[in-house]
Amino acid sequence: MSKTRIEKDSMGELAVPAEALYAAQTQRAVDNFPVSGQPMPAPFIRALLLAKRAAATANSELEQIPSELAEAIFGAVDELLATDFMPHFPVDVFQTGSGTSSNMNANEVLATLAARRYGQPVSANDHINCGQSSNDIIPSSIHISAAMELAEQLLPALEHLVSVTRSKAASVDQYVKTGRTHLMDAMPVRMSQSLNTWADQIEQNIHNLRQLQPSLQSLAQGGTAVGTGINAHPDFAARFNQALSKHTGLTFTPAKNFFTHIGSQDIAVALSGQLKTTAVSLTKIANDLRWMNSGPLAGLGEIELQALQPGSSIMPGKVNPVIPEAAAMVAAQVIGNDATITIAGQSGNFELNVMLPLIARNLLESISLLSNVSRLLADKAIATFTVREDQLTQALARNPILVTALNPVIGYLKAAEIAKLAYKEGRPIVEVAAEHTDLSRDELERLLNPAKLTHGGIE
Secondary structure, rough: OOOOEEEOOOOEEEEEEEOOOOOOHHHHHHHOOOOOOOOOHHHHHHHHHHHHHHHHHHHHHHHOOHHHHHHHHHHHHHHHHOOOHHHHHHEEEOOOOOOOOHHHHHHHHHHHHHHHHHHHOOOOOHHHHHOOOOOHHHHHHHHHHHHHHHHHHHHHHHHHHHHHHHHHHHOOOOOOOEEOOEEEOOOOOOEOOOOOOOOHHHHHHHHHHHHHHHHEEEEEEOOOOOOOOOOOOOHHHHHHHHHHHHHHOOOOOOOOHHHHHOOOHHHHHHHHHHHHHHHHHHHHHHHHHHHHHEEEEEEOOOOOOOOOOOOOOOOOOOOOOOOHHHHHHHHHHHHHHHHHHHHHHOOOOOEEEEHHHHHHHHHHHHHHHHHHHHHHHHHHOOOEEOOOOOHHHHHHHHOHHHHHHHHHHHHHHHHHHHHHHHHHHHHOHHHHHHHHHHOOHHHHHHHHHHHHOOOOOOO
16 A cells, blocks of 8 residues: 555645645545546646746745745746656646646645745745636636747647648649549649648648737736736736746736636637637648549559558558548547537636636647647658659540630530540540641640640640
């Protein structure tokens, strides 16, 4: 049997593992919420610890706690962040909706470590939690963690995806392929036009994500319990944000209205919505890659994705588009996370949203998944595929839709007649048109040049 020690809180005594840095309130949460076995995400815990550090800075500057105690708290935070801190934060995601259990978990762990440095008892509530409430520090930590992950992980990953896609587009500009609408043959396009479309989609997502950063970097901290700022120094919020900005390199600001940031999670919902849009864009790219790679004999076979692993346990030689498939699954998960966050965002009852841990968990998972798979899609799918020019050329030569370019010369009905005949006989459109119009072969080849048609038929 593992050894325990007895800890006390306002509800009485409780046995806690002897080696645990946390105390009674954390243990109560561990006992009360054996739901998923999933602790709060590491980026959230990191943000919560950084928030505690910033709070200690503000409280020291405002003479709410001794400077020596603040230094001890700084040391405790730095010690945790320099190690694998997650074993000290076991509280399940599915806990009290305010995240109070996670807040007290951090308070208790820091109180234990700070006391060792300070040489005196440190109170989890009166010292570590000074000027704070779970109701403002947990919403703030959601914003802080999402802002840091967005700036440090997702935006760089998406920018990398754009860069790789643009580079690949330039390298395949000479290839002309059959365009498709409704999955049916359409007018020709350059392969570069398809890839630059993907890059433009991702750039739009980057732009929209950046538009959300100022709102995301505005914090509830200073509103304490309900938004009135009870028990916090009047200058606490400003000092807190200054300290946090200095330590993270991001610009954080106090919310214009603490009530809004505590009673609602609209900004998190908006960010999740944009993550969903990014997921939709990645789905389009992934599906285009899968279709273009399909075959290699019975599908389109326009490109060949890098072979990364055997594709079947029973069919030798089979290779599958595993990276685009992974990207599509990530997109599905992000879209599901957004639906959950949308529902959770509706739980802002009066002065407090009570699904905060779930919002934090899903939001950070979506950012992490999109960050990781965007780099994989760039480096192991887009950058490395090869073009099967023979397949492109054969398909273009047989494409009866090229006759669209003759509409201004021979009219839609005559062009449709030629297209149907070419399709029926399986012959190149230029041959059939030469037999059924007065246009010369040279003129037809000029008008039906696929490469020229990718620029609207302009020379």
